[in-house]
Amino acid sequence: MDKKCSAIIIGVGPEQGLGAALAIFFAKKGLHVFIAGRSEDKLQKIAKTIRQNGGSVSTVVADATVERDVADLFRTALQEDYSIDIAVYNVDSNIPSPLLETDTKTFYTLWKQNCLGAFFFGKEAVNAMKDKQKGTLFFTGATASLRGKPPFTAFASAKAGLRALAQGMAREFSPQGIHVVHTIIDGVIDGERARNQFSDYVKAKGPDGLLQLEAIAETYWAIHRQHPSAWTHELDLRPFKEPF
Secondary structure, three states, rough: OOOEEEEEEEEEOOOOOOOHHHHHHHHOOEEEEEEOOOOOOHHHHHHHHHHHOOOOOEEEEEEOHHHHHHHHHHHHHHOOOEEEEEEEEEEOOOOOOOOOOOOOOHHHHHHHHHHHHHHHHHHHHHHHHOOOOOEEEEEEEEEOOOOOOOOHHHHHHHHHHHHHHHHHHHHHHHHOOOEEEEEOOOOOOOHHHHHHHHHHHHHHHHOOOEEEEHHHHHHHHHOOOOHHHHHEEEEEOOOOOOOO
């Protein structure tokens, strides 16, 4: 008997955030979703929304930078007899800081959250997918994955490390049927963080000037559905108004 299909998403925070949007979208497509993050309250709010829409969800409190937490997340899914069809590393922590004002703790924290945690998550995802030789592993990147710009040099170094990790994993595990994807979010997402922290910027961008959450989720789903003869490893997503 085939196992039930599921998606695991770590880095689920605000209700109006990418992690939540992906979880809601995948649940609507019939997958059981495991949502993980550091805030039980936030996870429960998103889980309630998913259930109200007829979806199936489990919540797991986990810190992506703690290897045991990540291992326990996947163990929970496998013990419930789900197959892992999609795994998304969606942790995106940023601290603006000019280089000479960046202390070791800040640099190390950004590397742990954006790169080391992805290493933990990627290993667990591959181990969960390798036997059936099938599954899609997403790493959510940023403009900084491709170029460093002050005052985000520390952040960029971590995101560049994430990109290299994704590329190496794609080359190693694509022949084994595991689709490894690095998505570059080149612009500001129209979510809770942007509206709270950059309200003037959001207003200045006007209609469709920011990335819409469901539009991003639709793209992730389309990539997951790609035929293996025409896989995408890396893509960038940006609003049509965004310069590049």
